[in-house]
Amino acid sequence: MRRILSLLVALSTLFALAGCATKTRSDELTTTLKAYGSTLRWGDFRSAAQFIEPSRRAAHPLSQLDLARYQQVRVSEYDDGAGPVPSGEFDVQQTVLINLINVHTQSERSVVDHQTWHYDEKTKHWWLTSGLPDITQD
Template sequence: MRRIPSILAVLSVLLLAGCATKTRSDALTTTLNAYGSTLRWGDFQSAAQFIDPALRAAHPLNALDLARYQQVRVTEYDNGAGPVPTGDFDVQQTAQISLVNIHTQSERTVVDHQTWHYDEKTKHWWLTSGLPDITQD
């Protein structure tokens, strides 16, 4: 009879941990979908809002970056196999982004290696790798 309260306590802790993991997973899915949609529309300025606030403050988008992003149109965003956990609060995702230069009409694809971190305090996933480097060949 003494074991039943102990077993119930352990099950309760596991259930709460599972709920936290489900909430974190749902938030990741929502965040990655919103980020992908934002990039598909080519709205790099709004996509910058997904970057960790401390990183965004330390490295704000400058006029040259914004001008580069305005010279391309996103034609495809493919996040491949999706996010891969690298820790309890971190995931990595590799996306291929097809871009067309609006002046030359030439198309190319860049590979974007994304790193995302979950902030337990704000219950929010933040992009820690920055916006895609569209200058790569």
């Protein structure tokens, strides 16, 4: 009986710690998504690139052409709609509607950004794995 009781105490402690970890991870996700959204709302695509997972960022750095394209638009709206949807234990997906204004023509258009975020347990950080929004889509 004593053995069962100690096992129950150990399991409840484990579940409590797991719950705390999940809450912390969720809070970190909220903070990261708000910071990323704010960075894009201000049109700071160079800073937004810092949210991209480091190995992906190193393998696919922003080109001068990419930077020039991002400088030709201003973000007029960033609508994250329903927010992130879990797609695994350490992954979430989020679909965002971004309205862009061409600084030369003042025409506005919308792009849909399908974001994938991954939580790195080692660094305790959420990283964007899908890259910056593709503003060349029609």
